[in-house]
Amino acid sequence: MRLILLGPPGAGKGTQALRLVAKYGIVQLSTGDMLRAAVKAGTPIGLQAKEIMASGGLVPDNVVVGIVGQRIEQPDARKGFILDGFPRTVPQAAALDHMLASRGIALDAVIELRVDEDALLRRIETRVAQMKERGEPLREDDRPEVLRKRLSAYREQTAPLIAYYRQQGVLHTLNGMAPIADVSAAIDQVLSSDQPVTRVHEAEDKKKSEELRS
Numbered sequence: 005m006r007l008i009l010l011g012p013p014g015a016g017k018g019t020q021a022l023r024l025v026a027k028y029g030i031v032q033l034s035t036g037d038m039l040r041a042a043v044k045a046g047t048p049i050g051l052q053a054k055e056i057m058a059s060g061g062l063v064p065d066n067v068v069v070g071i072v073g074q075r076i077e078q079p080d081a082r083k084g085f086i087l088d089g090f091p092r093t094v095p096q097a098a099a100l101d102h103m104l105a106s107r108g109i110a111l112d113a114v115i116e117l118r119v120d121e122d123a124l125l126r127r128i129e130t131r132v133a134q135m136k137e138r139g140e141p142l143r144e145d146d147r148p149e150v151l152r153k154r155l156s157a158y159r160e161q162t163a164p165l166i167a168y169y170r171q172q173g174v175l176h177t178l179n180g181m182a183p184i185a186d187v188s189a190a191i192d193q194v195l196s197s198d199q200p201v202t203r204v205h206e207a208e209d210k211k212k213s214e215e216l217r218s
């Protein structure tokens with residue numbers, strides 16, 4: 005099974021990815037985790053990514069495409085994978101299409117977790133408070149002003165992927181505001197059925213893109 009989880013920071017992609025890993029025995033490929041590991045190890049990629057990540061911007065496409073390309077070649081990714089945090093731009097999505105096509109494989113589903121921004125800010129504040137309580141080190145990019153920049157990067161550069169994958173007929177949009185167990189159940193339903201694309205938010209998206217054009 006090959007999946008993409010799509011959604012802004014704090015939408016719950018990581019939580020769902022971990023559950024799916026356990027349930028389907030496939031690997032989670034999080035470009036955020038890979039880049040943080042590179043920063044920690046001080047590799048050339050890490051050095052290049054460090055400042056960009058701390059400011060909430062996006063690391064250049066060629067860098068992330070390179071690391072994902074290498075990662076999906078690894079034996080543990082053969083059975084399938086969940087991409088979490090990749091692709092984040094249309095050029096990344098096009099590069100992924102190319103990578104998959106050249107290996108003769110296809111995506112099974114792209115799952116969009118849709119949430120509203122105020123709720124996201126609150127969720128992340130809660131996550132930060134809980135981590136502080138547990139004495140865990142905080143992520144530098146969880147500061148409020150950086151988070152706002154991450155959200156605008158999502159809106160401007162990643163949200164266009166919703167239309168991109170809808171066109172490919174693989175998009176499923178779920179309500180990420182529902183309780184975790186409900187989101188899990190909705191994902192399981194998507195993955196167990198051969199139903200065509202869900203079109204819940206299509207009218208809404210169409211309206212938004214018309215507004216943007218005018």
Ligand code: ADP
Nearest residue numbers: 013035036056057060061062063068089090092
């Ligand atoms: P989030 O919690 O925002 O989903 P991630 O852990 O996925 O964050 O990523 C953290 C940071 O790593 C991003 O803000 C960005 O700077 C960088 N990053 C991760 N994945 C990508 C990607 N596919 N393209 C560009 N930059 C990325």
